[in-house]
Amino acid sequence: MEHPQTSIRFRLPVAMGKSLGVSFIVLTGFLISVVCAFVFQGGIENLTGINPAKISIVVLLIVLFIPWGGLGWFLLVKATSYGKLNLYADHLTLSSEQDELLKRYSVDQIAGVKFQNVAFHLAFKDGYRFNCINMGMGKGYVQELAAFTPQFISFLEKNNVHFEYGRII
Numbered sequence: 001m002e003h004p005q006t007s008i009r010f011r012l013p014v015a016m017g018k019s020l021g022v023s024f025i026v027l028t029g030f031l032i033s034v035v036c037a038f039v040f041q042g043g044i045e046n047l048t049g050i051n052p053a054k055i056s057i058v059v060l061l062i063v064l065f066i067p068w069g070g071l072g073w074f075l076l077v078k079a080t081s082y083g084k085l086n087l088y089a090d091h092l093t094l095s096s097e098q099d100e101l102l103k104r105y106s107v108d109q110i111a112g113v114k115f116q117n118v119a120f121h122l123a124f125k126d127g128y129r130f131n132c133i134n135m136g137m138g139k140g141y142v143q144e145l146a147a148f149t150p151q152f153i154s155f156l157e158k159n160n161v162h163f164e165y166g167r168i169i
Contacts, residue, residue, distance in 0.1 A: 004086035004093075005155070008148040009141075011082055012094075012102075013130055018079040026072040033064050085122075087155045103128065107159035115153075116168045118146045 037044065037052045037060065045051040052060055083102060086093045092110075094103045111123040123129040156163045 002088060004088055006148060006151045007084045007086040008144060009082060009084050009097075010130065011080055012096075014076060014079050019076070022072050022075045022079065025075070026068045029071070030065055030068040033068070034061065037064060087152065090159060092155075107161055110156075110161050113152075113156060113161065113163040114168055115149070115163065115165050118142065118149045119168060120149070120152065121168045 041052045082097050084095050084097070084099070086095060091104060091106045093101055093105070095101050105124055109125050111125045111129075113123070114121045121129065153163070155161075
């Protein structure tokens, strides 16, 4: 069995259905809480001494959004899975944390790579793409990425794959 020349862990893209589901839950909950804040403003004033109708609407919206934003972040983190990018001599693979093969790409299937400092955006000709700008990967990830980037550039140069430097959006 062939071993990769180098590999790095990364966060796999979250499925669109999960992202939209979380967005729908957060938006619906937020709107319901805004409506309830005005419907039950008398009870809120008796409980807290603050009348929501007399507060700036911007402040009220921010205060009501904080718990829903936190819930959305928590749900997206729970829906996120991790994997590895493995570089071989003439191809690369994307695998799960348990080393199950997710995708295998030969170098001619890479559409392009864009670098910004140590981060990179990788796009394939079948439309699949991902960013490695996952600073939420834990301590030491930036150093791991900095050690991986020169090897990745060497892999791209050796296989004549187009890459450029610039801003990743």
